[in-house]
Amino acid sequence: MKTTDRGILSNYDLKKPGNKIVYYLMTLIVLVMVCSMLYPMIIIFFNGVKLNTEVNSFPPTFLPSEWHFENYHKAWIxxxxxxxxxxxxxxxxxxxxxxxxxxxxxxxxxxxxxxxxxxxxxxxxxxxxxxxxxxxxxxxxxxxxxxxxxxxxxxxxxxxxxxxxxxxxxxxxxxxxxxxxxxxxxxxxxxxxxxxxxxxxxxxxxxxxxxxxxxxxxxxxxxxxxxxxxxxxxxxxxxxxxxxxxxxxxxxxxxxxxxxxxxxxxxxxxxxxxxxxxxxxxxxxxxxxx
Incomplete structure (x- = not known):
């Protein structure tokens, strides 16, 4: 029989409306924190594979229109x-x-x-x-x-x-x-x-x-x-x-x-x-x- 460690909230606790709202609210806060921490790193990576004109364009773009990985070779040398x-x-x-x-x-x-x-x-x-x-x-x-x-x-x-x-x-x-x-x-x-x-x-x-x-x-x-x-x-x-x-x-x-x-x-x-x-x-x- 497979056993699992009990978390802070059990399945019974999650059936209560008040606990469920707090649980989903905490999950949302954690997701927002994760996104706020990952966003700068993702932006750095995407800007590193863009053309210089695209990096300086306004309004800025999130994803690069073309992927220029040769930028990393130029940066390395x-x-x-x-x-x-x-x-x-x-x-x-x-x-x-x-x-x-x-x-x-x-x-x-x-x-x-x-x-x-x-x-x-x-x-x-x-x-x-x-x-x-x-x-x-x-x-x-x-x-x-x-x-x-x-x-x-x-x-x-x-x-x-x-x-x-x-x-x-x-x-x-x-x-x-x-x-x-x-x-x-x-x-x-x-x-x-x-x-x-x-x-x-x-x-x-x-x-x-x-x-x-x-x-x-x-x-x-x-x-x-x-x-x-x-x-x-x-x-x-x-x-x-x-x-x-x-x-x-x-x-x-x-x-x-x-x-x-x-x-x-x-x-x-x-x-x-x-x-x-x-x-x-x-x-x-x-x-x-x-």
């Missing part, structure tokens, strides 16, 4: 997309390494080690979440300049190791792991780094997978901070290059702009759709205990 994608992946890899090593070790220390005043430290990191990020852009810039890290990937990697939100999320997850496993490891002579890599990290793959998606999204979309500290095409990430060489360029045809934007819009969406179960699961598990 206009800008060095492979170079900028490679730089973005370098930034993502470095930021993820800093998240695992620095933020992961800090969260593990606050959760499973006898750190003095750990509650005070935890509340201090919690308070930093209320500080607007724009207030420490200039201090970070000055510090990196004095360290001689301008126009290097380290200027992006080092700040990734000071993310208070990731630290508190990881600590909350580590708090849910049984302390007896770590005590058994210490009795066997295991060091704290070994306990982290052989016990805590393997058990925390869901939360680290969730953080990987967040880190990837930040590396893919962030353009302002890299624009401040990087000054070379060999270092620019994708978002900064698109802002400088596509969005701010007036002589570039609009259909080529839309073609480039569509090529960089869909990959993160596909990554999110593929890994969305890790986001939900990781945030759920990370919020079990605090």
């Amino acid at each position: 206009y800008i060095k997309l492979p170079l900028f994608v490679r730089n973005t992946l370098y930034i993502f890899a470095g930021n993820m390494a800093m998240t695992i090593l620095v933020v992961g070790f800090a969260a593990f220390s606050l959760s499973k080690m006898n750190v003095p005043y750990k509650k005070v430290i935890q509340y201090f990191f919690l308070l930093t979440l209320f500080i607007p990020p724009t207030t420490y852009i200039i201090p970070n810039f000055i510090n990196l300049r004095d360290l001689g890290l301008m126009n290097t990937f380290w200027a992006l990697w080092l700040p990734a190791g000071a993310n208070a939100f990731y630290l508190l999320l990881l600590k909350s997850f580590f708090d849910g792991i049984n302390i007896e496993m770590f005590e058994s490891g210490r009795i066997d002579g295991a060091s704290e780094p070994r306990l982290f890599f052989q016990i805590a990290f393997p058990l925390s793959i869901p939360i680290f997978a969730t953080l990987a998606i967040f880190v990837f999204s930040t590396a893919w979309n962030d353009w302002y901070w890299p624009q401040l500290i990087l000054s070379s095409d060999q270092r620019y990430p994708l978002a900064t290059a698109i802002y400088k060489y596509v969005v701010n360029v007036r002589r570039l045809d609009l259909n080529l702009k839309f073609a480039i934007l569509s090529m960089i819009t869909f990959p993160p969406v596909l990554v999110f759709l593929f890994f969305q179960k890790y986001i939900v699961r990781g945030l759920h598990l990370g919020g079990v205990k605090g």
